């Protein structure tokens with residue numbers, strides 16, 4: 361199933377999570393909620409509402425899910441039109457879930473809690489969301505503590521808003537600083553790609569934050585200049601956009617090579633994967649043992665664990681032309697995609713000849 365979903369990612373032009381969600385919803389509708397599916401067929405329920413119903417019934421056994429499906433269809437047949445709105449539908453389904461499986465609440469909560477997680481979602485304007493999904497009472501207790509620390513700081517005379525203070529307190533608690541005392545600063549190793557002239561404050565062309573994308577030059581300089589920072593500067597040649605200096609001079613040769621490769625690739629080589637290269641495996645494009653592939657920068661690429669395994673999964677073939685940063689990948693559906701990775705920074709055009717015609 362996982363590799364099938366993977367092959368649909370470029371077909372759908374959507375993320376793997378999206379494709380897996382679609383497959384899961386489709387399978388659940390066909391096997392567990394046939395009457396809801398036929399209501400979709402009749403154009404009475406649209407995809408979003410149906411997918412919410414599938415979410416709410418996801419923790420039920422197949423038998424109980426079919427019971428909810430049947431009760432829901434009966435209820436809808438007699439209900440007012442407003443009942444079909446997704447929000448109302450979901451509320452009705454929650455009640456039906458408790459009705460068909462009243463003793464299963466504790467078990468459902470335990471099952472749902474198996475999916476607790478932390479996700480990092482990059483947003484716009486150099487802002488990202490750190491989302492934690494956990495048991496409600498734990499989340500509520502965490503929020504209460506963050507809120508009380510923020511209020512304490514406000515009483516101490518801090519000018520920041522409550523929202524700002526709460527966000528700062530969360531960051532400080534996670535980073536091990538005094539919560540909310542100052543605006544938090546990162547102390548993690550993150551590569552900031554930057555042209556030499558931006559580092560020297562003579563150009564306003566942007567920098568690149570690993571795993572996020574472009575950030576303004578001023579923020580890149582601020583991060584690089586912070587004495588507490590362990591962010592690694594990666595100086596790039598403004599003419600070619602290629603990395604020229606890792607900001608440190610001595611490594612073991614293998615570590616140097618691996619690091620240079622990671623700095624160059626930045627992400628897993630699979631075009632729809634954005635796993636930062638520092639969390640990826642070091643892959644020999646031509647295999648070291650079988651094909652005499654050298655351990656050199658021209659033969660090493662970054663592949664996340666999943667896509668490293670995919671290399672040997674049936675039906676998948678890929679070829680990475682390291683020199684031209686061009687990956688050709690064929691999926692088990694027989695479709696081939698070719699992707700050329702962008703240069704780390706956009707190379708600057710040659711200075712134009714003032715006497716040349718304007719076009």
Ligand SMILES: [Zn+2]
Nearest residue numbers: 628633664667
């Ligand atoms: Zn990957």
